[in-house]
Amino acid sequence: MLHCDDLIFHYDRFEPGETPDFCFRFDLAPGECLALEGPSGAGKSTLLNLLAGFLEPAGGSLRWGERELLRLPPWERGITTVFQEHNLFDHLPVWANIGLGLAPSLKLDAAQRRRIRDGLAEVGLAGLEARLPGELSGGQRQRVALTRALLRQAPLLLLDEPFTGLDHANRQGLWALVKRQQQAGVAVLLVSHDREDIEALAQRRLALVEGRLTPL
Numbered sequence: 001m002l003h004c005d006d007l008i009f010h011y012d013r014f015e016p017g018e019t020p021d022f023c024f025r026f027d028l029a030p031g032e033c034l035a036l037e038g039p040s041g042a043g044k045s046t047l048l049n050l051l052a053g054f055l056e057p058a059g060g061s062l063r064w065g066e067r068e069l070l071r072l073p074p075w076e077r078g079i080t081t082v083f084q085e086h087n088l089f090d091h092l093p094v095w096a097n098i099g100l101g102l103a104p105s106l107k108l109d110a111a112q113r114r115r116i117r118d119g120l121a122e123v124g125l126a127g128l129e130a131r132l133p134g135e136l137s138g139g140q141r142q143r144v145a146l147t148r149a150l151l152r153q154a155p156l157l158l159l160d161e162p163f164t165g166l167d168h169a170n171r172q173g174l175w176a177l178v179k180r181q182q183q184a185g186v187a188v189l190l191v192s193h194d195r196e197d198i199e200a201l202a203q204r205r206l207a208l209v210e211g212r213l214t215p216l
């Protein structure tokens, strides 16, 4: 279970009152998908960056079971994030983009190479290992990004508008991948403006208003 308790954050700002002081509190259970909604600028990406360890809070705690995640660097938190775009390194082929999630040195053993091949086949991208991201469609790129996230098998998956701009068939395919992760016990926090994405995946919804989370 993820417990986020009064995670406090504010940006250094030029004018007082430009952005709210954030105080985030919520729980997220293994296998659950929680949707995070709020208008542009509400602070959704800020929360994801705090959870992932890319921003440092001024106070509060973030526990996964008994582990205090705030003390850990991003790569030790057991959290993986998929953004709306720019998830992939453009100069690396598909296999290497996915392989980075398994072995940052890219020294992959035979079993890891097989997992990448199988993972790509499962998302309908068999045989595209050698392509560069620029040689894929937007939907295919997102499938590669999700494959990398899923093969990492982190217990917490953060999704920041990952389906935006994709057609219905592509989105349905990606929903199925996320649902399979949930069934395997992965906890998912989904930032989305899209009613269909939320209805397809989320069991609970939270709104972010004036720096605070409230149930919907």
Ligand SMILES: Nc1ncnc2c1ncn2[C@@H]1O[C@H](COP(=O)(O)OP(=O)(O)OP(=O)(O)O)[C@@H](O)[C@H]1O
Binding pocket: 011, 012, 013, 018, 019, 020, 038, 039, 040, 041, 042, 043, 044, 045, 046, 047
């Ligand atoms: N580096 C920064 N320095 C100062 N203020 C920032 C910084 N990054 C974001 N902000 C401000 O913090 C607030 C929250 O931004 P954030 O990107 O978290 O919103 P969001 O809900 O993800 O928005 P969107 O839906 O448009 O992506 C906004 O008012 C934004 O202008």
